[in-house]
Amino acid sequence: MFTDFYYLLRKKKVPVSITEWMTLMEALSQGLAYNLDDFYYLARATLVKSETYFDQYDVAFQEYFKGIEGPADISEKILEWLKDPINRSNLTEEERALFDKMDLDELLREFEKRLAEQTEQHDGGNYWIGRGGTSPFGHSGSHPAGIRIGGQSRGRGAIQIAQERRFRNYRSDLTLDVRQVKIALRRVRQLSRIGTEDELDLERTIDATAKNAGDIELLWTRSRKNAVKLLLLMDVGGSMEPFAELCSLLFSAAHTSSHFKDFQYYYFHNCIYENVYRDVETQEEVATDHLLRTLEPDYKVILVGDARMAITELTERYGAIYYYQRNDIPGVLWLKRIADHFTHCIWLNPEGGSFWNHPTVSMVSKMFPMYELNIDGIGDGVRKLVSKR
Amino acid sequence: MANSDFDKFRGSVDYVTDEALRNAVNVAIALQKPLLVRGEPGTGKTMLAHSIARGVNKKLLIWNIKSTTKAQEGLYVYDTVQRLNDSRFGDKDVSDIKQYIKLGKLGQAFISEEQVVLLIDEVDKADLEFPNDLLNELDEMSFYIPETNVTIKAVHRPVVIITSNAEKELPDAFLRRCVFHYIEFPDPTLMEEIVRVHFPDIQSNLLREGLKTFYLMRGMDDLRKKPSTSELIDWLQCLAAGGISHDRVLKEVPFVGTLLKKEVDYDYFVARYMNRQRPGRKVDAYQMLH
Numbered sequence: 158m159f160t161d162f163y164y165l166l167r168k169k170k171v172p173v174s175i176t177e178w179m180t181l182m183e184a185l186s187q188g189l190a191y192n193l194d195d196f197y198y199l200a201r202a203t204l205v206k207s208e209t210y211f212d213q214y215d216v217a218f219q220e221y222f223k224g225i226e227g228p229a230d231i232s233e234k235i236l237e238w239l240k241d242p243i244n245r246s247n248l249t250e251e252e253r254a255l256f257d258k259m260d261l262d263e264l265l266r267e268f269e270k271r272l273a274e275q276t277e278q279h280d281g282g283n284y285w286i287g288r289g290g291t292s293p294f295g296h297s298g299s300h301p302a303g304i305r306i307g308g309q310s311r312g313r314g315a316i317q318i319a320q321e322r323r324f325r326n327y328r329s330d331l332t333l334d335v336r337q338v339k340i341a342l343r344r345v346r347q348l349s350r351i352g353t354e355d356e357l358d359l360e361r362t363i364d365a366t367a368k369n370a371g372d373i374e375l376l377w378t379r380s381r382k383n384a385v386k387l388l389l390l391m392d393v394g395g396s397m398e399p400f401a402e403l404c405s406l407l408f409s410a411a412h413t414s415s416h417f418k419d420f421q422y423y424y425f426h427n428c429i430y431e432n433v434y435r436d437v438e439t440q441e442e443v444a445t446d447h448l449l450r451t452l453e454p455d456y457k458v459i460l461v462g463d464a465r466m467a468i469t470e471l472t473e474r475y476g477a478i479y480y481y482q483r484n485d486i487p488g489v490l491w492l493k494r495i496a497d498h499f500t501h502c503i504w505l506n507p508e509g510g511s512f513w514n515h516p517t518v519s520m521v522s523k524m525f526p527m528y529e530l531n532i533d534g535i536g537d538g539v540r541k542l543v544s545k546r
Numbered sequence: 547m548a549n550s551d552f553d554k555f556r557g558s559v560d561y562v563t564d565e566a567l568r569n570a571v572n573v574a575i576a577l578q579k580p581l582l583v584r585g586e587p588g589t590g591k592t593m594l595a596h597s598i599a600r601g602v603n604k605k606l607l608i609w610n611i612k613s614t615t616k617a618q619e620g621l622y623v624y625d626t627v628q629r630l631n632d633s634r635f636g637d638k639d640v641s642d643i644k645q646y647i648k649l650g651k652l653g654q655a656f657i658s659e660e661q662v663v664l665l666i667d668e669v670d671k672a673d674l675e676f677p678n679d680l681l682n683e684l685d686e687m688s689f690y691i692p693e694t695n696v697t698i699k700a701v702h703r704p705v706v707i708i709t710s711n712a713e714k715e716l717p718d719a720f721l722r723r724c725v726f727h728y729i730e731f732p733d734p735t736l737m738e739e740i741v742r743v744h745f746p747d748i749q750s751n752l753l754r755e756g757l758k759t760f761y762l763m764r765g766m767d768d769l770r771k772k773p774s775t776s777e778l779i780d781w782l783q784c785l786a787a788g789g790i791s792h793d794r795v796l797k798e799v800p801f802v803g804t805l806l807k808k809e810v811d812y813d814y815f816v817a818r819y820m821n822r823q824r825p826g827r828k829v830d831a832y833q834m835l836h
Contacts (some may be wrong), residue, residue, distance in 0.1 A: 176722045184577055199567035203577075205719035208584065208728035375631070 166204065169213040173204045193222065231293045249306065322472065337411035341535040345457060345542055346383040346416060356380040385457055385543075386419040386446075387411060388499070392462025395425035400507035403530060404461055406506070411459075421456075423448070427466045428488035430477055447492055450496050457542045458495065458502040459531065464521040465508070471517045496524045503538040505530040552576060561590070562595035562740045565776035570727035577725065579665075580684055580706035582716075585729030585830040588774025591709040594663035594729075598707060605662045607704075615672045617679030621689050622698075643693050652683060653698055661702035670710045677720035682685065685723060734761055744779050751792035756782050759796050762819075763805060769814065775803040780804045 166173045181203045190196040197218060205214045294520055320515045354377035365374040389411055391404055413419060423433035423443060434441040470477060470488060504525035506513065513522065521527070524539050528534035555571045563571075571594075574581035583591045599606035609620055625646045633640045649657065654663040669677060683689045687700035708724065710716065732740060734757055741753060760778050763769070773781075781804040789798050799819070806812045 172718070174718075174722050180577060180579065180725075184573055187576060189573055189576055194565075195569065198566045199573055201566075201568040202727055206582070206716075206724065206726045211728065354553045371634070517775050 160223075162200075162217070162257045163219045165221050166214065169217045171205060171210045171213045175445065177204050177206075217458060256368055262280060276282075285483070337536060338407055341532060341539055342410055342538045343416065344536070345385050345387065354379050354420045374475060379543055383416045383420075385416075386453075386455065387417045387421070388452060388456045389422040389458045390429065390433065390458065390495075391422065391424050392460075392464075393424045394462075394466075396427070396465055397507070400463070400530075403507050404485070405476075407530065407535075413530050419456075421452070425462075427462075429491045430471050430484040430486070430488055431491075445495075449494060452499075454498055456499055458501065459527060459538070459542070460495075460504045461507070462504070463506055463508050464504065464518040464527070465512075465515050466517050468516055471520060492521065494522055501542050501544075502526075505538060505542050507532060553603045555598055555699070558571075562730075562743055563690060564595075564730075564736060565593075567727055567729065570725055574707075575602070575705055576726040578703050580708050580724045582708045582724040582726050583671075583709060583729060584710050584726070586709060586731060588772060588776040589729040589731060590658055590775060591729060592665070592667055592697070595663060595667075595707040595709070597770065598705065599663040600661070602705070604705070605660065606665060607651050607655050607658075607666060607747065608665045610667045611676070613673075614669050615676065615728065616710045617672075617676055617683075618650075620650040620666075620680065622650055622653050622691055623648045624693050635655060647691060647694055649698070652680075652687075655750070656687060656689075656698050656700040657706040658704070659701065662704045664704040666706065666707050666708045669708050674717075676718050678780060679718060692773075700811055723801050731764075737775070737778070740775065741779065741782060745782060745786065749792065750780065752785060752790070752795065753782070755795035756785060756790045759799055763815070766815070766818070767807075769806070769811045771806075771808050771811060777805050777807075 163178050184190070184203060186197075190199045198435055201211070201214055201425075205211060213509050266399060311505075324331040352393075356378050356393055358376045358378040361376040362374065363377075365376055366372065389408065391408065393401075393404075397404065408422065411422070412419075423435060429445060431445055433445055433448065435443050472487050472489050474485060474487055477488070502525050504521060504527045505528040506518070506527055509520075510529055513519065513527070513530075524536070527537040555568060555575065564743065571581060583594060585591055596606060596609070623641075625648060629640055629643070629646045632638045638645065650665065651666075655662050655710045687703050688697055737754065737757060737760075741748065741757075756778070762771065762779075764772050764774075781801060784801040784804055787797065788800065794800065799815075802812065802815065805817055
């Protein structure tokens with residue numbers, strides 16, 4: 158029964174195993190689903206084990222039980238388009254001004270209005286894209302699909318629920334929140350025995366007790382603590398503006414993760430030269446040399462930036478985009494020094510991998526293993542950070 | 547199990563559910579598989595187990611997981627130190643090992659004369675390998691105690707509810723054996739129902755204004771920690787207890803500290819919202835809030 162549905166789910170990258178499929182079959186044979194709505198929830202509860210796959214499940218369900226591609230696909234493309242900061246940076250000054258005018262309530266109302274129009278008319282494409290340039294959605298990082306329209310979700314058919322695709326926000330390949338990043342960063346750990354002796358050393362206790370002819374003697378050892386020190390270097394240059402929110406997520410996750418032995422962070426503009434900045438606003442400078450001198454090579458380094466700049470900025474003396482940064486040494490050498498000094502460095506790029514064929518991006522990625530700044534990317538990067546060289 | 551047993555759980559008087567959740571609970575009960583519940587903190591994961599126990603009229607056993615919890619502790623603990631001690635002073639018959647075996651929560655649930663609901667709370671707090679260590683025990687609902695050569699087998703398979711905050715990824719093998727439910731954040735209509743369960747007498751306008759403020763706050767993407775259901779309930783209680791009239795709620799947001807727990811969020815909210823609401827009266831807002 159529904160075997161094609163199983164393969165469709167697998168095709169949509171939902172990790173469904175035979176065990177789970179058999180569980181569903183068992184449930185069906187017990188008559189636990191009376192109608193399609195029951196089936197929707199039953200199959201989801203038994204087959205899908207993480208909310209990050211709910212969206213793919215919805216897509217598959219829709220496709221299988223309706224047999225046609227729903228309008229959701231069109232709207233997704235539009236939403237994608239709106240979300241993409243690159244598109245946003247193409248806006249004219251005038252259009253940009255529109256962004257700042259609308260407040261949250263207006264955004265909500267406007268969104269609901271457009272969404273309603275879209276499902277009713279299905280002529281969305283032109284209207285959405287046409288107006289898309291001035292569309293406020295995506296501003297301040299608000300996720301358009303995330304705005305729920307209250308009070309409608311109950312008592313409706315399964316296909317409608319699937320069509321609504323409310324779980325799009327939970328997909329791990331798309332979105333980030335502080336907590337998710339923290340979970341990813343939690344893997345950056347190397348345990349070593351430090352601190353006071355507060356853990357019972359069983360082996361030695363048994364030995365000592367035996368030697369004492371059974372008179373118990375307790376021996377203690379130091380407990381294992383995380384020894385990882387983290388250095389975060391973030392690009393706050395102009396082309397990074399659209400990603401400011403994303404970067405601040407990463408920053409607050411790292412900042413509030415208490416499990417690092419030490420955590421330091423500095424900013425730079427486009428590329429690293431003689432100085433990095435301790436604070437974006439005050440531009441308080443710290444010599445890059447100072448970092449290289451004072452921080453041991455075992456600091457784990459995460460660099461964040463789009464690595465996108467004019468080639469001269471990277472390779473030339475005095476190439477820095479800001480005239481006051483008269484750099485005697487080209488940026489590429491500074492980057493090289495960092496890569497050479499620290500044993501574990503990664504570069505997180507908020508731009509998707511498809512944009513990486515830019516000359517400076519590929520130069521940088523030759524020095525630092527580069528990952529996308531999303532949950533999957535951070536996860537891969539973190540594995541690189543704790544791996545042995 | 548007969549079909550009539552399905553739909554056992556319909557929520558209880560003090561816990562409001564939606565269709566998906568009721569479905570998942572009943573599937574888990576019917577298939578006798580553990581129910582894994584995930585969701586944002588404060589969406590009532592732990593409360594669910596209490597509600598299920600009440601709903602199906604069974605005793606609830608709670609096994610709270612901490613970062614130091616080992617799977618073995620849920621089955622049984624062999625108190626060797628006590629035995630060693632006793633052997634030195636000759637108080638008891640130390641050859642009777644049984645008296646040093648103490649059953650954990652899972653063991654207790656197995657030997658219980660009647661079916662119980664077992665809540666394994668915050669399973670992701672424990673070590674990464676923790677869920678794997680319980681696979682067989684949860685599958686077979688039995689375990690073996692080598693010290694006494696006894697097999698403990700469930701008299702009645704307990705209804706197992708497992709909650710997780712998604713702090714750690716759970717192992718696939720473990721997930722495969724569970725029925726999964728993700729508690730979504732309630733929409734305003736459901737939320738109203740939930741609040742009414744807690745405060746049947748709350749004034750309608752107060753509730754309406756409170757919810758409006760609450761969802762407005764949840765809509766702010768820049769908050770580090772968004773307020774959750776349990777915070778809303780605390781806050782409404784404050785409002786009701788403080789005798790705040792409904793027209794002040796949205797305008798002044800009294801007791802905002804019950805909703806926003808982080809200083810940055812608090813500052814952000816005051817700067818972004820309060821000042822826009824009441825231009826030129828910033829000082830008053832601060833005075834009132836502190």
